[in-house]
Amino acid sequence: MTEQEFLDLLARYKHGKLSGAEMQQFAQAVADGTFDDLVKEDVLKTLHEPKVSGKKGILRILTVRRYKVAAAVVAGVVAGGLSFLLLTRHSRQADITARRNVEADFPPGSHKAVLTLADGSVVELDSTGAVIPAQGNAIAQASGGQLHYQGGSSGPESLYNTLRTPRGGQYKIKLADGTQVWLNAGSSLRFPIQFHKGERTVELKGEAYFEVAKDAARPFRVKAGKMDVAVLGTHFNVMAYENEETIQATLLEGAVNVMAGNEQQRLAPGQQASMPASGHIAVKEVDVEEAVAWKNGLFIFQDAGITTIMRQIERWYDVEVEYEGAPKDIQLNGEVYRSYNLSQVLAVLKAAGLQFKIEGKKVVIIS
Known part of the structure; x- marks a missing residue:
């Protein structure tokens, strides 16, 4: 492939006009390292240009308010002796491995989940929907990657269902009170099929974004590990994966109270409460776009370490990640579409x- 042919593919890629075969050819050319200088130039240009709606680069442009942070991290990494953007040359065997990596591809996640009913029966859900057996007088319907509960009463005792997304899956649910929940990959939500008087309580493992229906008489509570988040009606994200260092609650709209043991913190929009496995609740201002990027079809990395990034990739592409040697101590900034195949994301990284190298369903990071 000539430089001009590569630039033509790059230009068409930015406008989303590559065919499947061309996309594979383009990703392979990037992985080969033949056009390292052109890739570097594009990434640098992308980092310094204003954001243009609908335009894509090898590394999607950071928003203006993120630019100063990105520039500082780039400078810091270069000063430390490891360029953030400089592509290094490797042995012939490494180049062969890179070409094979493009062929050993994995598609992005999709709408899929498993619903466990109160009687223990299981219903498989995907984007086409499914038939949900009746439970009391409540009605549940699944279609278009969304589960919807409405009407009825479960009687004097609440009947609980559990929605689980596997790695490589996500799903949306509308609870009986009108609250909407987006469930990220590798997560579960336990909830009553009908809320009674008093609190509306659900239990979360993993990550979910909530748009809570307002009801002053019935506060909404999310139990996530050692953290509880209580609201009346608001928009927020909770991340409580067992393999992450902290539980995080990020507020986008309204107000929430975050509780853990005897501690309690009230969040304002734009704030995030985080709590390690053993420690206290800490509150800070954050870029909420990063917290809900997964819901909006993006990976957004801000000062993100390799292990943090790869945990997200494990969950979304349903692969295992291992490290040959200690992971590199670098921090990355940028945005990547979650609709990309794994090879495209790895080409960006x-x-x-x-x-890296790919062995079956395992991605091995080479330090």
Whole structure:
């Protein structure tokens, strides 16, 4: 492939006009390292240009308010002796491995989940929907990647259902009170099929974004590990994966109270409460776009370490990640579409200095 042919593919890629075969050819050319200088130039240009709606680069442009942070991190990494953007040369065997990596591809996640009913029966859900057996007088319907509960009463005792998304899956649910919940990959939500008087309580493992229906008489409570989040009606994200260092609650709209043991903190929009496995609740201002990026079809990395990034990739692409040696101590900034195949995401990370090989369903990071 000539430089001009590569630039033509790059230009068409930015406008979303590559065919499947062309996309594979383009990703392979990036992984090969033949056009390292052109890739580096594009990434640098992308980092410094204003954001243009609908335009894509090898590394999707950071928003203006993120730019100063990104520039500082780039400078810090270069000063530390490891360029954030400089592509390094490797042995012939490494190049062969890179070409094979493009062929060993994995598609992005999709709408899929498993619903466990109160009687223990299980219903498989996907984007086409499913038939949900009756439970009391409540009605549940599944279609278009969404589960919807409405009407009825479950009687004097609440009947609980559990919605679980596997790695490589996500799903949306509308609860009986009108609250909407987006469930990220590798997560579960336990909830009553009908809320009675008093609190509306659900239990979360993993990550979910909530748009809570307002009801002053019935506060909404999310139990996530050692953290409880109580609201009346608001928009917020909760991340409580067991393999993450902290539980995080991020508020986008309204107000929430975050509780853990005898501690309680009230959040304002734009704030995030985080709590490690053993420690106290800490509150800070954050960019909420990063917290809900997964819901909006993006990976957004701000000062993100390799292990943090790869945990997200494990969940979304349903792969295992291992490390040959200690992971590189670098922090990355940027945005990548979650609709990309794994090879495309790894090509972006390769442009940031990450080296890898794929063995079956395992991604091995080479330090």
